Amino acid sequence: MDRRAVVIFSTSSCCMCHTVTQLFRELGVNATVVELDEDPRGKEMEKALARLMGRSTGVPAVFIGGRLAGSTDKVMSLHLSGNLVPLLRNAGALWV
Template identity: 50%
Template sequence: MDRVKDLASKKAAVIFTKSSCCMCHSIEALFRELGASPAIHELDRDASGRDMERALQRLGCQPSVPAIFIGGKFVGSSKDIISLHVEGSLKQKLIDAGAIWL
C-alpha cells in the first residue's frame, strides 16, 4: 500500500494499468486529449505489480485497473472517470490538481 500511495503522490495524475487492458488505454488517451500527461504504472510489467494490485483492490478498485489518482487522491476506476468526464468535471479536477495548465 505504501508504494501505491508513494507513486500516486509523485505526479498530479497517475494511472495504474495493465498493458493488455483496453479500458486502461482508453482512459490514458482521454487524459492526453484533455491535455494531461499522467504517470502510467503498468502492474504487469512491475516486479511489485501483484502487491500493488492487491493494495488497489483493498482501496476498492474492482476491477483493479485502471485505478486513477488525481492530486494524490484515489478518484476511481474507468467508470468513475467517464462519469466525471460526461458531467463535465474531470477537466476541472485535472486543472485544480495541476495536471493541466491553461
C-alpha cells in the same frame, strides 16, 4: 504541469486502461502511467488497489492530485458531467 498530478495504475493488456489513458492524453494531461505487469511487485499492488476500490480488479486506478478518482466508469462520469477538467486544473495537471 506536474506529471505526478495524475497517476494511472494499469496493465499493458487492459483495454479499459488504454481507454482511460487515451482520454487524459486527448485532454492534454501528461499522466504518469504505472504498468503493473512490468513491475516485480505489480500483482501485490494490483491486489491492494482492488481492495481500496472495492472491486475484483485493481486496474485501471486513477489518482488525481494524490486522491483516488476511481476506475474507468468514475473517470468517464466525471468527464461527462464536466467535473473532470476542473479537478485536473486544481491538481495542476492542466493549465488551460
